[in-house]
Amino acid sequence: MSISKQHHIDTPSVLYMDGVSVSFDGFKALNSLSMFIAPGEMRAIIGPNGAGKTTMMDVITGKTRPDSGTIVFNNQHDLTRYDEADVANLGVGRKFQKPSVIESLTVFENLEMSLKGGRSIWQALMHRLSGAQKEKLDEILELVNLSDRTHHLAGDLSHGQKQWLEIGMLLGQEPQLLLIDEPAAGMTDEETMKTAELFKTLAKKHSLMVVEHDMDFIEALDCKVTVLHEGHVLAEGSLATVKANPQVIEVYLGR
Numbered sequence: 001m002s003i004s005k006q007h008h009i010d011t012p013s014v015l016y017m018d019g020v021s022v023s024f025d026g027f028k029a030l031n032s033l034s035m036f037i038a039p040g041e042m043r044a045i046i047g048p049n050g051a052g053k054t055t056m057m058d059v060i061t062g063k064t065r066p067d068s069g070t071i072v073f074n075n076q077h078d079l080t081r082y083d084e085a086d087v088a089n090l091g092v093g094r095k096f097q098k099p100s101v102i103e104s105l106t107v108f109e110n111l112e113m114s115l116k117g118g119r120s121i122w123q124a125l126m127h128r129l130s131g132a133q134k135e136k137l138d139e140i141l142e143l144v145n146l147s148d149r150t151h152h153l154a155g156d157l158s159h160g161q162k163q164w165l166e167i168g169m170l171l172g173q174e175p176q177l178l179l180i181d182e183p184a185a186g187m188t189d190e191e192t193m194k195t196a197e198l199f200k201t202l203a204k205k206h207s208l209m210v211v212e213h214d215m216d217f218i219e220a221l222d223c224k225v226t227v228l229h230e231g232h233v234l235a236e237g238s239l240a241t242v243k244a245n246p247q248v249i250e251v252y253l254g255r
């Protein structure tokens with residue numbers, strides 16, 4: 001599948017990938033991968049183990065440099081030229097599967113440290129927030145369902161709440177595109193459904209790329225699904241469409 005260069009120029013996009021390939025010792029982890037994410041879009045990415053999902057996020061975020069291909073952020077920035085810190089500063093936030101909140105700090109303190117502009121632990125602990133910053137943190141706390149846990153230690157939160165806190169910390173960076181790896185793993189059913197609601201709300205202001213294995217969660221996201229297989233896009237469309245695709249059934253869902 002290829003997306004024309006003209007499409008890229010004419011259509012506003014948050015992420016445009018075309019013909020992206022990466023090899024490790026001759027093995028193609030990504031094999032001419034092409035994908036297009038629109039502003040405000042939420043996209044679910046599925047695929048069997050080894051399909052290239054992590055490698056795809058690595059090349060978008062500047063962790064791995066592709067051997068060939070184009071990756072453009074916001075119709076403007078060639079992401080293959082930037083390192084991880086630059087890509088984050090441009091507005092691409094990444095959430096790894098395992099939460100990495102600081103457990104000995106409160107929910108609020110964790111969020112304070114994440115605010116755009118960079119705050120040291122010391123500044124964060126001094127609680128010198130502007131009115132606008134305080135307002136923003138309150139808004140994030142509300143969004144991620146943690147308003148009633150503001151002054152609890154992050155270490156006392158449930159696994160799902162830690163994941164929400166970390167998503168809140170990403171939001172503190174004001175990213176335009178969020179890449180989120182298996183958020184529902186280890187969550188209760190209730191937390192999983194709340195997370196789907198949260199993502200639907202976020203998608204109004206941000207673009208989201210969500211890598212996930214949990215089909216109930218993907219169904220609840222109710223968004224376009226891309227199926228990766230052997231480093232390439234195998235199918236794209238609604239969950240119902242890709243589930244009915246014989247190639248998808250063969251390589252993934254039917255296994």
Ligand SMILES: Nc1ncnc2c1ncn2[C@@H]1O[C@H](COP(=O)(O)OP(=O)(O)OP(=O)(O)O)[C@@H](O)[C@H]1O
Nearest residue numbers: 024025028029047048049050051052053054055056
């Ligand atoms: N640094 C590396 N060196 C060698 N091979 C690698 C490296 N990173 C990834 N691979 C290989 O590339 C392929 C794609 O891996 P990747 O982790 O991107 O898949 P994935 O879809 O994220 O899988 P999973 O669902 O298991 O996380 C796999 O076969 C993997 O072994």
